[in-house]
Amino acid sequence: xxxxxxxxxxxxxxxxxxxxxPRIAKSRKxxxxxxxxxxxxxxxxxxxxxGADPVKGTIVLVVQKMGVSSAKLFELEVGDSILxxxxxxxxxxxxxxxxTVLACGGGVGVAPMLPIVEGFKKAGNRVxxxxxxxxxxxxILEDEIRQWSDETIVMTDDGSYGxxxxxxxxxxxxxxxxxxxxxIAIGPAVMMKFxxxxxxxxxxPTQASLNAIMVDGTGMCGACRVSVGGNxxxxxxxxxxxxxxxxxxxxxxxxxxxxxNEEKLAYERYV
Amino acid sequence: MxxxxxxxxxxxxxxxxxxxxxxxxxxxRTAKERVRMPEMDPQERIKYQDREVNIGLSADQAQGEATxxxxxxxxxxxxxxxxxxxxxxxxxxxEAGKFLDAAKTLKExxxxxxxxxxxxxxxxxxxxxxxxxxxxxxxxxxxxxxxxFAADYERESGFMSVPEVAPANGIKIAAIGSGPASLSxxxxxxxxxxxxxxxxxxxxxxxxxxxxxxxxxxxxKIVDVELDNLQKMGVKFVRNFIVGxxxxxxxxxxxxxxxxxxxSGAGLPRFMNIPGENYNGILSSNEYLTRxxxxxxxxxxxxxxxxxxxxxxxxxxxxxxxxxxxxxxxLGAERAIIVYRRSRAEMPARVEEVHHAExxxxxxINLANxxxxxxxxxxxxxxxxxxxxxxxxxxxSGRRRPIVLEGxxxxxxxxxxxxxxxxxxxxxIPSEVKELKVSKWGTIxxxxxxxxxxxxxxxxxxxxxxxxxxxxxxMGDGRKAAANMDEYLxxxxxK
Ligand SMILES: Cc1cc2nc3c(=O)[nH]c(=O)nc-3n(C[C@H](O)[C@H](O)[C@H](O)COP(=O)(O)OP(=O)(O)OC[C@H]3O[C@@H](n4cnc5c(N)ncnc54)[C@H](O)[C@@H]3O)c2cc1C
Ligand SMILES: Cc1cc2nc3c(=O)[nH]c(=O)nc-3n(C[C@H](O)[C@H](O)[C@H](O)COP(=O)(O)OP(=O)(O)OC[C@H]3O[C@@H](n4cnc5c(N)ncnc54)[C@H](O)[C@@H]3O)c2cc1C
Ligand code: SF4
Ligand code: FES
Numbered sequence: 219x220x221x222x223x224x225x226x227x228x229x230x231x232x233x234x235x236x237x238x239x240p241r242i243a244k245s246r247k248x249x250x251x252x253x254x255x256x257x258x259x260x261x262x263x264x265x266x267x268x269g270a271d272p273v274k275g276t277i278v279l280v281v282q283k284m285g286v287s288s289a290k291l292f293e294l295e296v297g298d299s300i301l302x303x304x305x306x307x308x309x310x311x312x313x314x315x316x317x318t319v320l321a322c323g324g325g326v327g328v329a330p331m332l333p334i335v336e337g338f339k340k341a342g343n344r345v346x347x348x349x350x351x352x353x354x355x356x357x358i359l360e361d362e363i364r365q366w367s368d369e370t371i372v373m374t375d376d377g378s379y380g381x382x383x384x385x386x387x388x389x390x391x392x393x394x395x396x397x398x399x400x401x402i403a404i405g406p407a408v409m410m411k412f413x414x415x416x417x418x419x420x421x422x423p424t425q426a427s428l429n430a431i432m433v434d435g436t437g438m439c440g441a442c443r444v445s446v447g448g449n450x451x452x453x454x455x456x457x458x459x460x461x462x463x464x465x466x467x468x469x470x471x472x473x474x475x476x477x478x479n480e481e482k483l484a485y486e487r488y489v
Numbered sequence: 490m491x492x493x494x495x496x497x498x499x500x501x502x503x504x505x506x507x508x509x510x511x512x513x514x515x516x517x518r519t520a521k522e523r524v525r526m527p528e529m530d531p532q533e534r535i536k537y538q539d540r541e542v543n544i545g546l547s548a549d550q551a552q553g554e555a556t557x558x559x560x561x562x563x564x565x566x567x568x569x570x571x572x573x574x575x576x577x578x579x580x581x582x583x584e585a586g587k588f589l590d591a592a593k594t595l596k597e598x599x600x601x602x603x604x605x606x607x608x609x610x611x612x613x614x615x616x617x618x619x620x621x622x623x624x625x626x627x628x629x630x631x632x633x634x635x636x637x638f639a640a641d642y643e644r645e646s647g648f649m650s651v652p653e654v655a656p657a658n659g660i661k662i663a664a665i666g667s668g669p670a671s672l673s674x675x676x677x678x679x680x681x682x683x684x685x686x687x688x689x690x691x692x693x694x695x696x697x698x699x700x701x702x703x704x705x706x707x708x709x710k711i712v713d714v715e716l717d718n719l720q721k722m723g724v725k726f727v728r729n730f731i732v733g734x735x736x737x738x739x740x741x742x743x744x745x746x747x748x749x750x751x752x753s754g755a756g757l758p759r760f761m762n763i764p765g766e767n768y769n770g771i772l773s774s775n776e777y778l779t780r781x782x783x784x785x786x787x788x789x790x791x792x793x794x795x796x797x798x799x800x801x802x803x804x805x806x807x808x809x810x811x812x813x814x815x816x817x818x819x820l821g822a823e824r825a826i827i828v829y830r831r832s833r834a835e836m837p838a839r840v841e842e843v844h845h846a847e848x849x850x851x852x853x854i855n856l857a858n859x860x861x862x863x864x865x866x867x868x869x870x871x872x873x874x875x876x877x878x879x880x881x882x883x884x885x886s887g888r889r890r891p892i893v894l895e896g897x898x899x900x901x902x903x904x905x906x907x908x909x910x911x912x913x914x915x916x917x918i919p920s921e922v923k924e925l926k927v928s929k930w931g932t933i934x935x936x937x938x939x940x941x942x943x944x945x946x947x948x949x950x951x952x953x954x955x956x957x958x959x960x961x962x963x964m965g966d967g968r969k970a971a972a973n974m975d976e977y978l979x980x981x982x983x984k
Contacts, residue, residue: 241730241735241736242735245734245735245736245737245740255692259785259790259791259792260792261784261792261793262692262784262793286792287792290792301692302692302728302729303729304690304691304692304729304730304731304735305731305734305735306734306735307731307734433776433779433780433784433793434690434691434779436690436691436731436756436915436917437756437757437915437916437917438700438756438757438758438775438779438915439758439772439773439775439776439779440758440760440772440773440775440776441772441776443760443767445767450760450762450766450767455916455917469767469868472768472769472867472868473767473769473868475769475867475868476769476770476868476869477794477796480794480795480796481794484792484794487789
C-alpha cells in the first residue's frame with residue numbers, strides 16, 4: 219500500500235500525484251517507471267517516475283485520464299492509498315555529455331521528460347526543450363521544464379498558448395538554427411514517429427520512450443513487444459527508451475490499439 | 490543413497506507393514522483394476538475457469554487403490570520420484586486407513602504434496618517405474634491420485650499440523666521469487682530457526698502456481714493454505730518487490746541479510762520470430778494465462794481485458810499449451826486448436842491433461858508448424874499459415890526430430906493465437922549481478938550437490954537453474970539449498 223501525500227490538478231485530465239514509496243525514491247533513476255494497481259479489480263498500468271525525493275521517500279507520478287485505470291487513479295485523493303506499486307522498472311536513460319540536447323515532449327509525455335531534462339542539464343549539456351500539446355489546458359510542468367532548460371519553447375496545436383503548430387515545426391526550427399547533438403522524444407506514438415522522421419533526415423541520434431501496453435512489466439509476458447531494427451524487444455526490460463530511428467512506429471501504433479474494443483467496453487461499464 | 494535404502498527397508502520391516510502385507514494375497518491385489526479419478530462432466534466443466542476437473546478420490550476408492558500396491562521389497566517407484574518420497578510407506582498408511590500418517594509421510598520429503606499430487610507428471614516418474622508398469626505391463630498404482638487424496642484429507646480434516654519451528658537464531662536470509670522452489674526453501678529454513686523473508690515481484694505470492702497453472706487444475710485455495718501455514722510459521726512475504734531493482738543485493742546485505750536463495754523462475758516467454766508474429770491477437774501463453782489467472786480478465790468486474798477468440802490456435806504441446814487451449818475453450822472459443830510440430834506421442838504435457846483436453850473438445854493438429862501470420866486492415870490476426878512436418882531421426886532429447894515437408898503449406902482462419910513454445914530464464918538477476926556465473930542459456934550455474942552459485946552467499950534453484958522444468962524439481966532444489974545454506978552459515982558462524 220502506497221499512500222498519496224499530495225495531489226495537484228494540472229487540468230481536467232492531467233494530475234500530479236506525490237506518492238509514498240521510500241524504496242523506489244531511493245533507487246530510481248531518470249527514465250525508470252513503475253507499475254501500479256489501484257484496487258483489487260484493477261489493471262496493472264505503467265507510469266513514468268517524473269521525480270523523486272529520497273529524503274521524504276516520495277515519488278512523483280503524472281497521469282492523464284485515458285480509460286478506466288487512469289480514471290480510477292485520478293479519483294484518488296490525498297490520504298488514499300494505491301494498492302500495489304512496483305518499481306523502478308525499465309532501463310535508466312543513458313545520460314551523458316552530448317553537447318546540445320533537444321528534448322521534445324508531447325502531452326503527458328512532458329512528465330517523464332522532466333527528470334531526463336534535469337539529468338542532461340546537470341551533466342553539463344545545453345538543453346533546449348519543446349513542450350507541446352493540443353491546447354493550453356494540456357500544457358503541463360512548464361515552470362519545472364524551464365528550470366532545467368537553457369531554452370523552452372511551448373507549442374499548441376490550436377495556438378491557444380505559445381506558438382501554434384506541431385512539435386516537429388519547433389524542432390526543425392531549432393535544428394536549422396543550431397547544431398543539435400542529440401534528441402529525445404517522449405509523447406504520443408504518432409508524435410514520436412514524426413519527430414523521429416525529422417531527426418533522421420538531419421542524422422541526429424534520437425531516443426524515444428515508448429508507451430507500449432504492459433501487464434507485468436518484468437519481462438514475463440511479452441505484451442510490450444516492439445520491433446527495433448528488425449528485432450523484437452520487450453519494452454519493459456529492454457526499454458522503454460530505444461533508438462528512435464530503428465523503431466517500427468507503425469507497429470507500435472497498431473499494437474496500442476490491440477485492446478481498443480475491450481477498453482471501450484470497460485470504460486462504458488465504468489461510467 | 491544407501492542410507493536412504495536402509496531407511497526404506499527398516500520402515501518396510503515395521504510390524505504393521507509386515508502384517509498388512511499378509512492380509513491380502515498379491516494375486517488378489519494385482520487382479521484389481523486401477524481406480525478411475527472421478528471428474529466433472531466435460532460439457533459442464535468447460536463453462537467454468539475455476540472449477541477443478543478432478544474431483545478427488547473418496548476414502549473407499551483411495552483405500553481400494555492403495556490395496557493394489559504390493560509394498561515391493563525393491564520399490565522402484567521411489568527411484569522414479571525426483572525427491573524420493575517413501576511411496577510404499579504413505580500408500581500403505583492409506584490402505585491401513587491412517588490418512589493423517591500418510592500425509593505426514595509425504596511431508597517428510599515434499600513441501601507441497603497437495604500441489605504435486607495434482608501437477609506432477611507421474612506417468613513419467615513414479616508411476617512409470619512402478620512394478621505394475623515395469624514388470625506386469627499393467628496400469629501402475631495411481632500414486633499421484635493417492636498423494637492428492639492424503640494431502641487433501643489432511644487439509645480438510647482440520648488437523649493440518651503447523652510444523653515445529655526451532656528457536657529463532659536471528660540470522661536474516663532472503664528468498665527471491667515465490668514459486669515452489671522458494672516456498673519449500675522458506676519452509677525448511679524457518680523450521681531451522683532462520684529469519685526468512687520471501688520477496689516477490691508480482692502482487693501475488695505463488696509464482697507459476699498462481700499466475701500460470703489455471704484453477705481448473707490447481708485451485709488457488711490449495712496454494713493459499715500452504716502460504717498461510719508458512720506465514721504462521723513466521724515466514725515474511727513481501728510483494729511488489731523486485732530484488733535487483735527495488736533494492737540491490739548490496740542494499741539487502743546492508744540491511745542484514747546474510748544469504749540469498751534465488752528462485753526467480755523461467756519467466757521469459759519465447760516467440761518463434763516468424764513474419765506477422767507481432768500482430769494484435771497473437772500473444773504468449775504467459776500473457777494469456779496471466780491476464781486470466783492473475784488479473785481475472787475473464788470476469789466483467791475486473792478491469793484487465795482479454796481477447797475472447799472464436800477460433801483460437803495454441804502453438805506448442807506442453808502443459809502451458811494445454812492450459813492455454815483449455816482456458817480458451819472455457820472463455821467461449823468455438824474451435825480451440827493445438828498446433829504442435831511433433832506427433833502426439835512426443836507431447837511433453839502430462840498425459841492426463843491431453844486426455845482431459847480431448848474430452849473437452851480440443852482439436853489437435855499434430856505435425857504442423859506455423860510459418861506466417863496474416864491480419865486485417867487494423868492489424869488484428871485473422872489467418873495463420875502452417876507447414877506440415879514429418880518425423881526424422883531422434884534428436885538430443887531422444888524424441889524424433891520434426892522435419893519440414895516442403896510445399897505442404899496451408900492456411901487456417903484464426904482470431905486469437907497463443908504462443909506456448911517455451912520460456913527462457915528470467916534475466917533480471919543475472920543482469921543485475923555481474924559477478925554471477927551463468928550458462929550460455931542464461932541459467933544460473935550452481936554446484937549440483939549444494940545449489941551454491943559462484944557467489945558463496947548466493948544459492949539458486951528451480952527454473953532459473955534448470956530452465957523450464959517441473960514443480961517437484963523446483964521444490965527439491967529448494968530443500969537441498971536450504972540444507973546446504975544452513976551448513977554454510979553454521980560453518981561461517983563458527984569461524
Ligand atoms: C513505460 C510507460 C510509461 C508511461 N508513463 C505514463 C505517464 O507518466 N503518465 C501517463 O499518463 N501515462 C503514461 N503511460 C501510459 C499509461 O500507462 C496509459 O495511458 C494507461 O495504461 C492507460 O490505461 P487506461 O485504463 O486508463 O486506459 P485504456 O482504457 O487502457 O485506454 C484508453 C485509450 O488509451 C489508449 N492507450 C492504452 N494504453 C495506452 C498506452 N500505453 N499509451 C497510449 N495510449 C494508450 C487506448 O488505445 C485507448 O484508446 C506510460 C506507458 C508506458 C508503457
Ligand atoms: C502454464 C504452466 C503450466 C505448468 N504446468 C506444470 C505441471 O503441470 N507440472 C509441473 O510439474 N510443472 C508445471 N509447470 C512448470 C512449473 O510451474 C515450474 O517449473 C515451477 O513453477 C518453477 O518454480 P520456481 O520456483 O523455479 O519459479 P516460478 O514458479 O517461476 O516463480 C518465480 C517467481 O519469481 C518472481 N521473480 C522473478 N524475478 C524476481 C526478482 N528479481 N525479485 C522478486 N521476484 C522475482 C516471479 O515473479 C515469479 O513469481 C508449468 C508452468 C507453466 C507456466
Ligand atoms: S513399485 Fe508400485 S507396487 Fe511397488 S511399492 Fe511402488 S507403488 Fe507399490
Ligand atoms: S510487460 Fe510483460 S513482458 Fe513487458
